[in-house]
Amino acid sequence: MKVNRSEFIISAVGPSQYPQDALPEVALAGRSNVGKSSLINKMINRRNLARTSSQPGKTQTLNYYRINDDLYFVDLPGYGYAKVSQEQRRKWGQFIEEYLTGREPLKLLLLLIDARHEPTKDDVLMYEWVRHFELPLVVVATKADKLPKSQWQKNVKIVKETLGMPKDAPFVLFSSETGMGKEELWSLIESAIGY
Ligand code: GTP
Ligand code: MG
Numbered sequence: 001m002k003v004n005r006s007e008f009i010i011s012a013v014g015p016s017q018y019p020q021d022a023l024p025e026v027a028l029a030g031r032s033n034v035g036k037s038s039l040i041n042k043m044i045n046r047r048n049l050a051r052t053s054s055q056p057g058k059t060q061t062l063n064y065y066r067i068n069d070d071l072y073f074v075d076l077p078g079y080g081y082a083k084v085s086q087e088q089r090r091k092w093g094q095f096i097e098e099y100l101t102g103r104e105p106l107k108l109l110l111l112l113i114d115a116r117h118e119p120t121k122d123d124v125l126m127y128e129w130v131r132h133f134e135l136p137l138v139v140v141a142t143k144a145d146k147l148p149k150s151q152w153q154k155n156v157k158i159v160k161e162t163l164g165m166p167k168d169a170p171f172v173l174f175s176s177e178t179g180m181g182k183e184e185l186w187s188l189i190e191s192a193i194g195y
Contacts, residue, residue, distance in 0.1 A: 001186050001195060005068050006044040011061040014095075018103070019064060024193035025072045025105045029096070029126060030112030032078030035142035038176035039112065040065060040073045043185065050075055060092075062099065071193050072105075080122040101133055108136045108192035110185075115141035115155050115173060119162045127163045138170040138188050139163065145175040 012018055028036040037050035044067060063075040076096060084092075100109065109130055113119050119127070130137050141159050144152065156173060165171065170188055174181035189195075
């Protein structure tokens with residue numbers, strides 16, 4: 001996809017604020033700090049349209065970005081951040097669950113996993129949950145540039161095995177630094193939204 005226009009639309013705190021124009025939505029989930037906002041910026045060639053931060057747990061809303069007149073990227077709040085309360089966790093779960101199970105324009109979920117480490121318990125739970133609801137899914141392993149090339153294969157194997165992914169399930173090794181995986185991911189997004 002050629003990105004001609006990308007703009008921030010809204011930080012939504014509930015369904016009444018979601019866009020009404022029925023453009024396809026591609027949502028990003030993953031732990032705090034895994035690189036969700038950075039991935040959006042890389043996909044649309046913008047330095048900092050999606051706000052990134054070195055402080056994890058910052059994004060607490062559904063942030064909508066419109067790309068051309070073709071789709072929205074929906075940056076979801078990160079999970080697994082230790083410093084949030086039980087009550088916040090419960091609210092997060094409910095909010096995200098409602099979006100992921102009930103949002104008609106949602107066409108694809110990108111589940112981001114840090115390529116450097118074995119997926120956490122939260123990652124595995126999230127993956128299993130998404131499979132249970134049969135949401136179209138691409139697993140994206142992030143921060144590949146932080147690993148030597150010689151370790152890519154081994155780490156990819158650990159990620160896939162820990163999640164229990166089927167052999168041919170969609171998977172992209174990605175870097176927001178180098179742009180690795182960008183074209184492959186755009187192809188998967190294009191087919192998911194019927195572009
Ligand atoms: P929350 O909004 O808190 O959930 O985090 P996030 O998932 O949006 O992460 P974000 O994109 O803000 O990135 C977190 C940190 O990791 C930032 O310091 C980024 O610069 C860095 N980062 C993200 N992706 C990459 C990558 O591919 N390579 C490298 N080297 N650093 C990355
Ligand atoms: Mg973010």
